[in-house]
Amino acid sequence: MKIESLAEFDLQIPAEQVRSVPVSMGENREGILFVYSMEKGVDPGEEYYHHPKDTLKLALFDTEGKRLWVKDLGPGVIPGIWFCPVLALDLNQDGVDEIYFLNNLNPETPFSFIYRKLEALDPRTGETIGRWDWPQNTFEERLSLSYRFYLAAGYAHGEPVLITSQGTYGDMYLQGYGPGMVKKWETVIRDSDPGPRASHLTPVLDFNDDGVDELFWGERLLSAEDGHEVLCCDKYSYRGHSDIIIPFLNFETEKKYIFTC
16 A cells, blocks of 8 residues: 655654644635644653653644744643643634633743633634633642643534533533633532543544534533533443543444443
């Protein structure tokens, strides 16, 4: 088999971690956002955390590989996926995806909650178009439980919903926001509540075909519309944490299944 290169993107550094996401810039213009660093991904787990020597960068390229802008997030943002989740979503429904990410406005306090903000960028310019306080729900947890933040998105009857969360293994907090960053719902799953914990793989799709996406929060499916629990597999027999959650369809029987590992 011959592998053909369709596009190349020069990050201009020997990156050790790279994430990417397609971004719609309106008027049929598409781009690709890269999130990268020369630092390997930093994990908040106490036995895995290491002090980063490089910062996290955001760079937007067009589909031809031309870099349109780059933003260095500085030493206040720890370069790890759980410290700085990134998401592209047209929440205000103007035909252009906003780029949402978790920023820290104080470069001298990388573990700060006070200066931690959910920030939105205009992909056409890279300029900030909004900032909001980040919930401090996990402030008193230990390191591995405290700094596990997540962004996701779904649709409820065609309307976009931005989903923010704090916590993966202990107490877990999720919030849903509609257009205008209006909070639609908040869900709290306590450490003492029955059922599995969250996963590092979080699919979002309309699993039950009711016009509303479900967030696969581990084996727990939450409604993007109001955050209620639609389904929880192994609720009274498993309290663990599965790294892999994959919904799939048997095309012969047209039945849906959920694979976990």
